[in-house]
Amino acid sequence: MSIITVKNLRKSFGTVEVLKDINAEIKEKEVICVIGPSGSGKSTFLRCLNLLEEVTGGEVVINGHDITDPKAKININKVRQEVGMVFQHFNLFPHKTVLENITLGPIKIRATDKAEAGRLALELLDKVGLREKANSYPGELSGGQKQRVAIARALAMNPKIMLFDEPTSALDPEMVGDVLEVMKQLAKEGMTMVVVTHEMGFAREVGDRVIFMDGGYIVEENEPNELFGNPQHVRTKAFLSKVL
Amino acid sequence: MDIIVAALPILLKGLQVTLYIFVIAIILGFLIGLVVALLRLAPIKILNWIAKVYVDAIRGTPFIVQLFFIYFGVNSLNLISLNSTTAGIITVAINAGAYFAEIIRAGIQSIDKGQTEAARSIGFTGTQTMRYVVLPQAFRRMLPTITNQSIISLKDTSLLSVIGIADLTQQGQIQASATFEAFKIWLVVGVIYFIIIYLLTLIANFIERRVQVR
Ligand SMILES: Nc1ncnc2c1ncn2[C@@H]1O[C@H](COP(=O)(O)OP(=O)(O)O)[C@@H](O)[C@H]1O
Ligand SMILES: [Mg+2]
Numbered sequence: 001m002s003i004i005t006v007k008n009l010r011k012s013f014g015t016v017e018v019l020k021d022i023n024a025e026i027k028e029k030e031v032i033c034v035i036g037p038s039g040s041g042k043s044t045f046l047r048c049l050n051l052l053e054e055v056t057g058g059e060v061v062i063n064g065h066d067i068t069d070p071k072a073k074i075n076i077n078k079v080r081q082e083v084g085m086v087f088q089h090f091n092l093f094p095h096k097t098v099l100e101n102i103t104l105g106p107i108k109i110r111a112t113d114k115a116e117a118g119r120l121a122l123e124l125l126d127k128v129g130l131r132e133k134a135n136s137y138p139g140e141l142s143g144g145q146k147q148r149v150a151i152a153r154a155l156a157m158n159p160k161i162m163l164f165d166e167p168t169s170a171l172d173p174e175m176v177g178d179v180l181e182v183m184k185q186l187a188k189e190g191m192t193m194v195v196v197t198h199e200m201g202f203a204r205e206v207g208d209r210v211i212f213m214d215g216g217y218i219v220e221e222n223e224p225n226e227l228f229g230n231p232q233h234v235r236t237k238a239f240l241s242k243v244l
Numbered sequence: 245m246d247i248i249v250a251a252l253p254i255l256l257k258g259l260q261v262t263l264y265i266f267v268i269a270i271i272l273g274f275l276i277g278l279v280v281a282l283l284r285l286a287p288i289k290i291l292n293w294i295a296k297v298y299v300d301a302i303r304g305t306p307f308i309v310q311l312f313f314i315y316f317g318v319n320s321l322n323l324i325s326l327n328s329t330t331a332g333i334i335t336v337a338i339n340a341g342a343y344f345a346e347i348i349r350a351g352i353q354s355i356d357k358g359q360t361e362a363a364r365s366i367g368f369t370g371t372q373t374m375r376y377v378v379l380p381q382a383f384r385r386m387l388p389t390i391t392n393q394s395i396i397s398l399k400d401t402s403l404l405s406v407i408g409i410a411d412l413t414q415q416g417q418i419q420a421s422a423t424f425e426a427f428k429i430w431l432v433v434g435v436i437y438f439i440i441i442y443l444l445t446l447i448a449n450f451i452e453r454r455v456q457v458r
Contacts, residue, residue, distance in 0.1 A: 080367040081366070083365070087361070093377055094381065108372060153362075
């Protein structure tokens with residue numbers, strides 16, 4: 001049973017078609033890595049999965065809800081609570097402390113009481129190794145710390161799916177490892193994850209499947225060892241020869 | 245000196261009227277500004293248009309014309325009867341409201357789109373996102389401009405003396421002609437305005453420091 005089903009997904013910005021007939025099935029607990037050249041539509045694909053982008057055509061079914069069917073009257077805010085997202089540039093709330101960043105959603109959306117939300121937030125901070133930063137402001141953290149807080153913030157809503165859009169691309173190299181480590185742990189615990197990444201090592205080690213996108217299409221998808229070791233398509237070969 | 249001492253209680257009475265009108269008008273103006281800014285940014289064309297017409301109309305006309313329009317113009321229709329204080333408050337409020345609307349709109353637009361996206365991705369509605377994420381950040385950023393506009397509005401209240409409101413300026417006028425000491429009286433009136441505006445600036449700076457984003 002797929003937790004994410006994408007059928008004939010199309011997305012245009014004005015007259016420019018950025019996603020052309022995307023099809024994908026993602027099962028519960030799977031870790032899917034999405035790779036491909038810049039501008040190939042990876043972020044747009046990911047953002048269609050929680051409707052941060054309005055789709056132009058096709059279907060996106062999340063956990064049984066067809067979020068692209070206007071007749072289904074889906075409450076997208078409800079669906080988004082089950083789909084966490086982590087951004088390249090963290091997007092932490094700078095006017096809130098680390099703890100408040102994490103508790104804001106549970107308190108305001110789920111009406112969790114403040115003490116309980118705080119307790120859960122500290123647990124999550126333990127998990128990402130940042131408990132001592134609970135009362136700091138985002139501006140006082142390094143990039144790697146910010147991204148780990150962002151992961152904790154997303155996890156606070158107890159999502160079934162986590163989307164990552166190049167979570168380590170904006171980080172100094174020495175910060176990348178800590179963030180990937182948190183993501184690996186999450187994968188181990190059975191989180192369903194879709195990760196747009198340039199970290200081929202991570203994709204190979206943690207990914208159950210790797211999707212290669214180019215020019216708005218999914219060109220090739222396979223298990224990491226197959227895709228990296230024995231790419232079928234010329235464009236996949238060309239891309240991998242540049243990044244590996 | 246004794247002229248000033250004699251005039252001071254009367255001038256301070258005028259100051260009370262000035263502050264009373266200012267405080268009510270600036271709060272109303274701010275609320276108007278907030279609503280109009282949100283209309284201006286709403287995804288509904290007709291609402292954007294209404295908001296824009298209001299802002300342009302106010303920005304494109306002198307304050308004194310707005311005041312006469314409300315006090316003499318609207319009253320002449322005999323539909324409602326506004327006393328001078330009410331007309332004064334309304335005029336200052338709708339005047340400041342238009343400028344506040346532009347300040348708030350620019351403030352909201354200056355907040356990175358990533359903030360909204362992060363909030364929406366957690367599951368916040370559009371309204372919650374505005375309330376908990378965008379507006380608190382926008383207000384911090386807008387505070388200096390809001391202070392500026394408030395000072396302008398405070399000074400605008402001195403024009404209300406022309407419709408007979410007994411504000412600080414009006415009392416100054418009365419005292420100046422009664423005492424034939426225009427120089428001293430207007431100097432004192434100026435100093436009083438200056439002190440009030442200076443205090444306003446201090447309060448604003450204090451708030452700004454308190455809510456600074458670290
Ligand atoms: N909001 C937007 N408006 C117009 N074009 C966009 C927008 N977002 C992305 N694009 C375009 O869509 C294409 C795919 O972008 P994106 O999904 O960000 O690619 P990737 O993440 O693979 O680098 C690019 O050509 C980009 O310029
Ligand atoms: Mg991208």
